[in-house]
Amino acid sequence: MTAGVKLTGLVKTYGEATAVQGVDLDVPAGDFLCLLGPSGCGKSTILRMIAGLEAQTAGRIEIRGETVADPAAGLFATPERRDVGLVFQNYALWPHLTVARNVEFGLRLRRMSAAARAQRVSEVLEEMEIAALAERYPGQLSGGQQQRVAIARTLAVEPKVLLMDEPLSNLDARLRLEMRGVLKRLHARLGATIIFVTHDQWEAMTLASTIAVMRDGRIEQVGTPEAIYERPESRFVVEFVGAPPINIFDLAAATPIARALAAAAGPRVVSAGVRPEALVLGQPAADVAFAAPAEVTGVLPTGGAWIVELACGNDTVFALSHNRPAVAPGDHIRVSAPRHAPHLFDDAGRTCSPVSMSEPATLPTPIDRAR
Amino acid sequence: MSGVSPKLLYSARVTLAEPATLIGIVLALFFAYLIAAPVLAMLVDAVVVQVPDARRIGAEPGTFTLYYLERALFSRVADPVFWTPLRNTLTIAFGGVAVALTLGSLFAWLLARTDMFGRRWFASALIIPYILPGWTFALAWLTLFKNRSSGGHAGWLESLGVSPPDWLAYGPVPTILILGLHYMPFVILLVGGALRNLDAQLEEQARVLGAGQRQAALRIALPLMRPALISATILVFAECIGDFGVPYVLGLPVNYDVLSTSLYRAVNSRQEGMAAVFAAAILLLGALSLSTDLWLLRNARRFATIGSRGSIDRATPLGALRLPASALAGLVFLAGVVVPLAVLALSTVMRVPGLFQPANFTLDFWVGTGLPTMAFPDGVLRTPEFWDAARNTLVIVGTASLTAGMLGLLVGHCVTRTSWTSLSGFLRQITFLPYLVPGVAFAFAFLSLFAVARGPIPALYGTNLILVLALIADQMPFASRAGVSAMMQLGREPEEAARVLGAGWTRRVSRIVLPIQRRALYTGVLLPFISGAKNLTLFALLAAPGTEVLTTFSLRLLENNYLQAANAVVLVIAAISFGGALLGQRLLGVDLASGFAK
Ligand SMILES: Nc1ncnc2c1ncn2[C@@H]1O[C@H](COP(=O)(O)OP(=O)(O)O)[C@@H](O)[C@H]1O
Ligand SMILES: [Mg+2]
Numbered sequence: 001m002t003a004g005v006k007l008t009g010l011v012k013t014y015g016e017a018t019a020v021q022g023v024d025l026d027v028p029a030g031d032f033l034c035l036l037g038p039s040g041c042g043k044s045t046i047l048r049m050i051a052g053l054e055a056q057t058a059g060r061i062e063i064r065g066e067t068v069a070d071p072a073a074g075l076f077a078t079p080e081r082r083d084v085g086l087v088f089q090n091y092a093l094w095p096h097l098t099v100a101r102n103v104e105f106g107l108r109l110r111r112m113s114a115a116a117r118a119q120r121v122s123e124v125l126e127e128m129e130i131a132a133l134a135e136r137y138p139g140q141l142s143g144g145q146q147q148r149v150a151i152a153r154t155l156a157v158e159p160k161v162l163l164m165d166e167p168l169s170n171l172d173a174r175l176r177l178e179m180r181g182v183l184k185r186l187h188a189r190l191g192a193t194i195i196f197v198t199h200d201q202w203e204a205m206t207l208a209s210t211i212a213v214m215r216d217g218r219i220e221q222v223g224t225p226e227a228i229y230e231r232p233e234s235r236f237v238v239e240f241v242g243a244p245p246i247n248i249f250d251l252a253a254a255t256p257i258a259r260a261l262a263a264a265a266g267p268r269v270v271s272a273g274v275r276p277e278a279l280v281l282g283q284p285a286a287d288v289a290f291a292a293p294a295e296v297t298g299v300l301p302t303g304g305a306w307i308v309e310l311a312c313g314n315d316t317v318f319a320l321s322h323n324r325p326a327v328a329p330g331d332h333i334r335v336s337a338p339r340h341a342p343h344l345f346d347d348a349g350r351t352c353s354p355v356s357m358s359e360p361a362t363l364p365t366p367i368d369r370a371r
Numbered sequence: 372m373s374g375v376s377p378k379l380l381y382s383a384r385v386t387l388a389e390p391a392t393l394i395g396i397v398l399a400l401f402f403a404y405l406i407a408a409p410v411l412a413m414l415v416d417a418v419v420v421q422v423p424d425a426r427r428i429g430a431e432p433g434t435f436t437l438y439y440l441e442r443a444l445f446s447r448v449a450d451p452v453f454w455t456p457l458r459n460t461l462t463i464a465f466g467g468v469a470v471a472l473t474l475g476s477l478f479a480w481l482l483a484r485t486d487m488f489g490r491r492w493f494a495s496a497l498i499i500p501y502i503l504p505g506w507t508f509a510l511a512w513l514t515l516f517k518n519r520s521s522g523g524h525a526g527w528l529e530s531l532g533v534s535p536p537d538w539l540a541y542g543p544v545p546t547i548l549i550l551g552l553h554y555m556p557f558v559i560l561l562v563g564g565a566l567r568n569l570d571a572q573l574e575e576q577a578r579v580l581g582a583g584q585r586q587a588a589l590r591i592a593l594p595l596m597r598p599a600l601i602s603a604t605i606l607v608f609a610e611c612i613g614d615f616g617v618p619y620v621l622g623l624p625v626n627y628d629v630l631s632t633s634l635y636r637a638v639n640s641r642q643e644g645m646a647a648v649f650a651a652a653i654l655l656l657g658a659l660s661l662s663t664d665l666w667l668l669r670n671a672r673r674f675a676t677i678g679s680r681g682s683i684d685r686a687t688p689l690g691a692l693r694l695p696a697s698a699l700a701g702l703v704f705l706a707g708v709v710v711p712l713a714v715l716a717l718s719t720v721m722r723v724p725g726l727f728q729p730a731n732f733t734l735d736f737w738v739g740t741g742l743p744t745m746a747f748p749d750g751v752l753r754t755p756e757f758w759d760a761a762r763n764t765l766v767i768v769g770t771a772s773l774t775a776g777m778l779g780l781l782v783g784h785c786v787t788r789t790s791w792t793s794l795s796g797f798l799r800q801i802t803f804l805p806y807l808v809p810g811v812a813f814a815f816a817f818l819s820l821f822a823v824a825r826g827p828i829p830a831l832y833g834t835n836l837i838l839v840l841a842l843i844a845d846q847m848p849f850a851s852r853a854g855v856s857a858m859m860q861l862g863r864e865p866e867e868a869a870r871v872l873g874a875g876w877t878r879r880v881s882r883i884v885l886p887i888q889r890r891a892l893y894t895g896v897l898l899p900f901i902s903g904a905k906n907l908t909l910f911a912l913l914a915a916p917g918t919e920v921l922t923t924f925s926l927r928l929l930e931n932n933y934l935q936a937a938n939a940v941v942l943v944i945a946a947i948s949f950g951g952a953l954l955g956q957r958l959l960g961v962d963l964a965s966g967f968a969k
Pocket of ligand 1: 038044
């Protein structure tokens with residue numbers, strides 16, 4: 001049996017400051033949801049409210065269809081009674097207990113027999129591949145090992161809802177990749193509902209079945225990783241997701257690209273963004289949103305891909321190429337984007353429907369030396 | 372649940388979900404009664420008619436009167452009764468500060484920054500005077516310098532044919548020297564710590580700016596050292612005005628009164644009104660000096676927080692002064708530890724003081740019977756009263772320090788875990804309050820509140836409980852600070868991890884918090900124990916004949932002029948303090964230096 005989590009109108013204020021301002025979120029049972037957002041946007045606060053470690057100011061929290069906290073109904077279940085698992089960012093292992101005793105703690109509370117406990121502990125340690133460390137103390141473990149113990153401790157009691165607060169942020173790149181694989185397999189096997197907090201869009205993209213992008217205590221957009229990437233609903237989302245970051249053009253500016261985009265876009269559109277990987281260098285395709293002359297100012301290899309830095313009027317534009325680009329700094333080329341590549345935003349930063357994009361515009365280029 | 376607003380119900384459930392808040396409220400009430408109420412009761416005592424004076428004042432007991440204040444401040448007897456003791460108090464306090472500060476900063480610098488011989492050894496050895504009870508030195512001094520003008524045996528010098536003048540034997544001069552020596556370690560630790568943190572910065576500044584060493588010291592080191600120097604000065608000052616034992620032992624023979632001894636005598640002669648005025652004056656001085664500290668450091672702290680990189684252990688070569696510096700440290704160690712202890716020890720095995728002949732040596736004062744001392748015919752170790760007092764000391768001080776240590780941790784837990792910031796602020800402040808109230812004033816405050824039955828609380832005077840409670844209150848500033856910093860360091864995650872796994876409050880505290888904080892708890896118990904075992908000030912006022920402890924027992928022996936027996940008991944107390952300190956450091960890894968930061 002699995003369980004879902006539902007948040008309705010969740011608000012959390014600390015005195016004057018508002019950490020979370022009206023969050024609605026429905027996490028279906030078995031979902032792997034990533035709360036993604038810059039640091040300070042209220043991700044941890046939401047997680048802690050679900051676990052019961054913080055009390056919300058307003059709004060309802062339901063776990064497994066059961067309301068666990070709701071000021072309007074006078075309900076508040078203590079963390080002890082919510083039966084969720086929580087993995088802390090800094091692991092929070094108990095330094096005075098061995099790995100095995102750390103993992104065993106929750107089982108003891110559930111009055112399991114000694115034999116059953118030992119059996120379960122060794123299963124979980126086996127699963128996290130740390131069986132050899134059972135008798136060590138947390139102080140004798142590396143960061144990656146501590147992380148595995150922290151997860152094992154939470155998994156031992158088989159929570160139906162698993163909350164993780166940036167659990168990989170203290171690990172080095174290689175361990176992070178490895179742990180992502182572990183988490184993904186774990187989710188597939190357990191089928192538990194996982195809510196995972198991160199400020200790393202890569203992590204969110206690779207792990208999640210659903211991503212909720214947060215900004216200043218609000219949820220900006222919820223969707224599958226593909227939807228978040230391909231159909232961002234706001235300028236904030238488009239800027240936050242994607243590496244290298246998207247090129248943003250202020251359409252009021254008098255640069256070639258801005259003028260081309262402005263001419264084609266509807267009146268409500270005030271800015272537009274084109275992802276580096278969507279830009280085409282050289283001969284423009286048939287159906288373009290814009291095509292403009294530009295000068296190559298830098299070629300930055302990132303190992304496996306290349307970032308090309310371009311000056312186009314007063315704009316600095318970054319393009320991403322997965323093949324070695326046949327350009328060098330100082331070259332003058334044409335840069336263009338396919339017709340549907342630009343993301344268009346109104347003055348509130350919301351995405352305008354692509355319909356507002358009209359005729360393609362190609363500017364004449366006197367110094368056109370594209371190859 | 373009709374009738375109760377959901378909002379209210381929600382708040383109640385949230386508050387109850389974290390027992391730290393509830394426990395914090397209970398603690399706050401407990402400390403308000405234990406700490407704030409006595410001080411208030413004492414202040415009130417100074418302005419209401421006390422029972423014995425009702426006829427003289429011509430008013431009902433308990434009604435408002437300015438009689439005591441008037442008598443102390445303006446009457447014909449005001450000068451001998453109040454102003455002279457006040458002047459004397461200030462004299463010994465300023466004198467004590469001067470001695471402690473001079474010696475303390477000198478040794479702090481020598482120990483922290485130079486290549487003097489035996490640096491590491493002296494770093495521990497020069498702390499010992501603070502571990503021993505302050506009036507140990509006073510008794511040793513009397514044993515050496517006592518002259519014929521007071522009763523009992525003469526001192527050693529007198530026996531050797533040199534008659535020390537009164538000014539050297541009694542009164543302000545020895546009091547100042549002894550207070551200075553006793554509180555010197557305080558200065559060494561505070562100033563030494565600051566000097567050690569300063570090293571890197573100072574060196575950089577001097578090198579970068581090309582300043583000479585002297586200029587660097589004056590322009591940079593001194594201003595940066597100011598916070599530590601001011602703190603040390605004021606803490607020593609506050610300790611000196613609240614000290615009772617040393618001025619009592621040394622002032623008694625020449626009627627040299629200070630506020631604390633006047634207070635003691637007023638209490639003993641049942642003049643509660645006057646005692647309250649003395650206590651209020653001491654309280655005022657203590658509060659004044661500590662608020663001066665806070666005020667002066669308001670600006671200083673801002674730049675004192677600039678972190679310096681780890682200290683570079685750069686020792687200034689002393690050259691030819693290396694040996695004299697170590698010799699001076701050795702001399703102070705002799706004067707502050709070896710000589711007093713040796714004199715006390717020897718005095719307890721000599722029939723006639725200062726007579727160094729084989730026949731004069733005896734163990735009778737320890738284990739003998741049929742001694743010529745009238746009311747005290749047996750050696751100390753054969754006297755049941757000694758063992759009663761020893762047992763009382765262990766029971767009372769042990770209970771109090773255990774409780775204080777646990778309460779400190781509990782306060783730390785509540786302060787760091789409750790979401791009610793005002794509660795956590797109140798708990799911190801109320802447990803810090805006894806620190807502002809010099810010991811003797813606090814003892815009297817306790818007497819004011821608990822000597823008579825008030826409401827459902829029976830009169831506690833004459834019970835062990837009042838001593839235990841007073842000691843607990845007295846130790847709370849240290850205990851709660853230690854608890855708060857330990858809990859802050861721990862953070863809340865380890866407990867939260869247990870919570871989400873389903874552990875309730877008791878389990879969280881017993882399985883997670885206490886085991887992790889084991890070391891902090893040892894410190895929080897052991898340091899109050901050491902300080903309690905040698906505490907005379909509180910006990911002198913609060914202990915009744917039935918609840919005698921070692922310190923009051925030795926005081927009574929002294930008052931009866933049984934110097935040998937008194938010294939023997941004091942030696943036992945010193946052994947307990949010192950043994951406790953050593954044991955703690957060796958077995959439990961308690962950091963004794965942390966106890967001085969209070
Ligand atoms: N106990 C607290 N008191 C006051 N403000 C807090 C507290 N906890 C968090 N905040 C504030 O709430 C906001 C959200 O914090 P948090 O949820 O930790 O962000 P994130 O996890 O996304 O980095 C931040 O601005 C933070 O400063
Ligand atoms: Mg966070």
